[in-house]
Amino acid sequence: MYIGIDLGGTNIAAGLVDSNGKILVKDSVPTNSTRPTDEIVADMANLAKKLIKSSGVSISDIDSVGIGCPGTVDCKTGEIIYSNNIPMQHYCMADEFKKHLDLPIAIDNDANCAALGEYMVNGNKVSVFVMITLGTGVGGGVIIDGKIFHGFNGAASEPGHMTLVSGGNKCTCGKEGCWETYASVTALISQTKEALDSNPDSIMHDIVKKAGKVSGRTAFEAAKQGDEAAKQVVGNYVRYLADGLVSIENIFQPEIIAIGGGISKEGEYLMEPVREYVKNNGFNKFMPKTNIVAAKLFNDAGIIGAAMLTRQTGK
Amino acid sequence: MYIGIDLGGTNIAAGLVDSNGKILVKDSVPTNSTRPTDEIVADMANLAKKLIKSSGVSISDIDSVGIGCPGTVDCKTGEIIYSNNIPMQHYCMADEFKKHLDLPIAIDNDANCAALGEYMVNGNKVSVFVMITLGTGVGGGVIIDGKIFHGFNGAASEPGHMTLVSGGNKCTCGKEGCWETYASVTALISQTKEALDSNPDSIMHDIVKKAGKVSGRTAFEAAKQGDEAAKQVVGNYVRYLADGLVSIENIFQPEIIAIGGGISKEGEYLMEPVREYVKNNGFNKFMPKTNIVAAKLFNDAGIIGAAMLTRQTGK
Numbered sequence: 001m002y003i004g005i006d007l008g009g010t011n012i013a014a015g016l017v018d019s020n021g022k023i024l025v026k027d028s029v030p031t032n033s034t035r036p037t038d039e040i041v042a043d044m045a046n047l048a049k050k051l052i053k054s055s056g057v058s059i060s061d062i063d064s065v066g067i068g069c070p071g072t073v074d075c076k077t078g079e080i081i082y083s084n085n086i087p088m089q090h091y092c093m094a095d096e097f098k099k100h101l102d103l104p105i106a107i108d109n110d111a112n113c114a115a116l117g118e119y120m121v122n123g124n125k126v127s128v129f130v131m132i133t134l135g136t137g138v139g140g141g142v143i144i145d146g147k148i149f150h151g152f153n154g155a156a157s158e159p160g161h162m163t164l165v166s167g168g169n170k171c172t173c174g175k176e177g178c179w180e181t182y183a184s185v186t187a188l189i190s191q192t193k194e195a196l197d198s199n200p201d202s203i204m205h206d207i208v209k210k211a212g213k214v215s216g217r218t219a220f221e222a223a224k225q226g227d228e229a230a231k232q233v234v235g236n237y238v239r240y241l242a243d244g245l246v247s248i249e250n251i252f253q254p255e256i257i258a259i260g261g262g263i264s265k266e267g268e269y270l271m272e273p274v275r276e277y278v279k280n281n282g283f284n285k286f287m288p289k290t291n292i293v294a295a296k297l298f299n300d301a302g303i304i305g306a307a308m309l310t311r312q313t314g315k
Numbered sequence: 316m317y318i319g320i321d322l323g324g325t326n327i328a329a330g331l332v333d334s335n336g337k338i339l340v341k342d343s344v345p346t347n348s349t350r351p352t353d354e355i356v357a358d359m360a361n362l363a364k365k366l367i368k369s370s371g372v373s374i375s376d377i378d379s380v381g382i383g384c385p386g387t388v389d390c391k392t393g394e395i396i397y398s399n400n401i402p403m404q405h406y407c408m409a410d411e412f413k414k415h416l417d418l419p420i421a422i423d424n425d426a427n428c429a430a431l432g433e434y435m436v437n438g439n440k441v442s443v444f445v446m447i448t449l450g451t452g453v454g455g456g457v458i459i460d461g462k463i464f465h466g467f468n469g470a471a472s473e474p475g476h477m478t479l480v481s482g483g484n485k486c487t488c489g490k491e492g493c494w495e496t497y498a499s500v501t502a503l504i505s506q507t508k509e510a511l512d513s514n515p516d517s518i519m520h521d522i523v524k525k526a527g528k529v530s531g532r533t534a535f536e537a538a539k540q541g542d543e544a545a546k547q548v549v550g551n552y553v554r555y556l557a558d559g560l561v562s563i564e565n566i567f568q569p570e571i572i573a574i575g576g577g578i579s580k581e582g583e584y585l586m587e588p589v590r591e592y593v594k595n596n597g598f599n600k601f602m603p604k605t606n607i608v609a610a611k612l613f614n615d616a617g618i619i620g621a622a623m624l625t626r627q628t629g630k
Contacts, residue, residue: 163479253465283473284473
């Protein structure tokens with residue numbers, strides 16, 4: 001059995017996971033991200049011990065602990081090189097964790113863990129699998145032959161920072177025109193706000209009034225009711241999202257691309273036009289095509305992927 | 316020893332190559348691409364036999380034959396699924412070749428072969444290597460752990476068909492805004508022609524008159540002489556090229572990106588500003604960075620890569 005820990009800016013979520021990637025029991029505690037990191041790591045270890053105890057297994061039944069962490073991770077040494085959400089720089093998380101719970105440990109970037117988790121459950125052992133998560137940004141992870149693809153330096157893959165519009169919107173990474181500045185939920189909310197400003201009669205205004213805020217669902221909800229301005233917002237967003245997915249397809253030719261994040265709950269209303277655009281615009285016209293699917297695990301992907309870090313083929 | 320054959324639209328080039336990727340002897344014959352493909356393959360085999368004979372080795376000294384072919388190749392079966400330059404559709408090239416010369420044979424896409432060849436000589440055994448060739452289009456090949464990366468279906472990788480400008484220039488592939496419509500030599504020539512039209516006093520006009528045509532060198536030559544319009548063409552071209560290279564870096568984190576094609580002969584005048592842009596705009600700020608170099612092999616890359624197809628690790 002395995003412990004998987006998903007360290008987020010708001011919560012530490014952890015689970016006891018079996019060798020098939022099934023969560024047997026899970027729990028979470030607040031991160032309180034501004035306190036000393038050693039305290040956060042102590043709470044991570046305590047949560048792991050609590051899970052082990054509550055499920056009636058002993059520490060010797062646990063094969064390894066995996067941690068998914070935001071930021072740049074040196075997964076060979078278990079050092080967090082840099083993290084923004086939870087302030088860390090050259091922090092040896094693996095060593096610190098072992099002071100509390102001395103088990104084999106693996107640490108990787110949280111988006112990579114989510115991709116590995118989704119692959120374990122949704123990936124059907126395909127040779128090339130890509131997970132794209134639409135949220136505050138556009139996150140991504142690439143699984144090749146059952147292993148997380150890291151590039152030569154451990155910093156891959158960041159498909160959200162492909163250029164989609166050369167010279168376009170300024171991204172938080174410093175570059176202009178990154179895919180995530182057009183296809184993230186943050187971007188969709190900006191696009192919705194612009195449409196609200198220029199369309200005073202749109203029913204999106206009623207939806208916002210009722211919900212108390214503009215969200216990634218505003219335009220979808222109004223579009224489904226036939227609102228023209230909202231249909232245009234959704235249409236443009238689909239185009240931005242799908243244009244980046246065609247790039248992913250042309251570069252990686254993955255057998256599966258899984259789309260994650262809350263917005264994937266829009267289901268076929270989002271996925272069907274995205275698939276259609278990718279089908280019509282992909283470079284490859286003669287070989288089998290990429291299958292684009294909605295992710296299935298939602299928040300559990302990070303826990304499961306972290307737990308499975310030591311089970312990657314050949315690792 | 317190995318035979319490598321680079322099948323091009325104009326010429327069939329072939330070489331006898333040693334196990335270090337060094338060409339011992341090479342030769343070429345015209346392709347005459349519109350004749351029956353069986354005749355082309357017969358000439359390929361004859362060229363191989365001629366090389367073997369002229370170098371005084373016997374057929375039993377040859378470990379394998381490799382062929383680099385334009386288009387979509389099923390490298391498991393040696394079938395050309397589709398090629399445009401040399402009209403072929405579902406053509407079993409490996410079987411046909413073996414009728415003339417019965418040796419172990421491997422066939423792959425020509426851009427993938429060029430990438431493998433460049434990797435063998437210029438790649439220093441790095442774990443992730445990307446070759447980008449700037450020509451009529453923008454070709455590419457990705458070498459991971461010493462092997463050509465094919466995606467799940469054999470159709471990878473086509474980085475020239477990443478979107479660089481969503482909704483931008485129409486590409487021959489059918490999509491809009493592909494990188495190759497901005498960063499190929501074809502695109503540079505279009506950009507130069509536009510600048511010629513709007514800058515009647517540019518010294519580019521003199522250069523074109525002397526050379527008899529607009530080429531990929533026109534703007535570079537004038538820019539080096541201080542021509543403002545030409546400097547702007549080169550500056551914009553560098554930006555388009557480098558913007559795509561940042562995408563490649565953010566996605567693959569390759570240790571080396573090699574830039575091939577005639578334009579790479581512009582040397583540091585091209586490479587230095589490209590490196591500067593990539594350095595300043597890459598997502599990864601904390602781990603070792605990608606090294607961007609000019610390719611070294613020029614036309615020999617295809618022969619060497621084809622010859623080395625059967626020597627890829629684990630193949």
